[in-house]
Amino acid sequence: MSPLTLRPSRQASRPIKVSFEFFPPKTPEMEATLWSSIQRLAPLNPQFVSVTYGAGGSTRERTHATVSRLVQETDLKPAAHLTCVAATKDEVDDVVRSYWDAGVRHIVALRGDPVSGIGTAYEAHPGGYQQTCDLVAGIKAIGDFEVSVSAYPEKHPEASSLDADIDALQAKVDCGADRAITQFFFDNDHYFRFLDRVHARGISIPIVPGIVPVQNFKQTANFASKTGASVPAWLAARFDGLDNDVETRKLVAAAVAAEQVIDLVDRGVSEFHFYTMNRADLVYAICHLLGLRDHSVKAAA
Secondary structure, eight states: OOOOOOOOOOOOSSOOEEEEEEOOOSSHHHHHHHHHHHHHHGGGOOSOEEEOOOGGGTTHHHHHHHHHHHHHHOSOOEEEEEEOTTOOHHHHHHHHHHHHHTTOOEEEEEOOOOTTOTTSOOOOOTTSOOSHHHHHHHHHHHSOOEEEEEEOTTOOTTOSSHHHHHHHHHHHHHTTOOEEEEOOOSOHHHHHHHHHHHHHTTOOSOEEOEEOOOSSHHHHHHHHHHHTOOOOHHHHHHHTTOTTOHHHHHHHHHHHHHHHHHHHHHTTOOEEEEEOTTOOHHHHHHHHHTTOOOTTSOOOO
């Protein structure tokens, strides 16, 4: 996607659906920020809200606590992230059953990053699920969960080719995956070329675009380099010189994300997954541009 002129979107042919991703907080301050963001975004009626799971299950308890609180204190439908890194099948299955007992009916199944960090070799636990497709099958065997998985429009960094990566996606679908959520991307053409190749394989589950509003350009670019997502030169130019100008950076970030989602809507996309970074304002503004409204707010007389 090249730089666009911000404009109103044409009316979507289908209702817009959104979902939001959060991560479990580490401190009381982060906890307050998270729940403030959840309260801000909840009235937009997302399909679900997902909660991430740290490498090797490092956030297992915090993830479970956040998901359980979502079930107990909100009307939102939580989706718990789950990986198969550094755990036996029995350990993973116990987590799955604990989510079922907590009232969770949606899991985002991921292989997970290597314990030694992104960019290092992945080694499956000898007594664990070997790949995501095995994890999906294991989850489905335990309960009637909805299962979402990941997809990579620009190829997973460890995959030998995009075709090999689509083979992995096909295996996840064959094991019961209901939806794929993409890694974030900034060039929409990558997403549509990926869709063409996926559909040519006969894969028909929804492939939902993952959207990241750029809260901090340098951090986002650094993460993109580790996950195989390209950063266009025009995007870097948008944030050039704004390292110490937080307010302007927010305005630019909102404009960039709005351009991207409006272009996707104009090209037929009606479902979006937002990586919120536990911050609500940018995501709320973008959803507003998509036509979503907090109907609990009464118009002034």
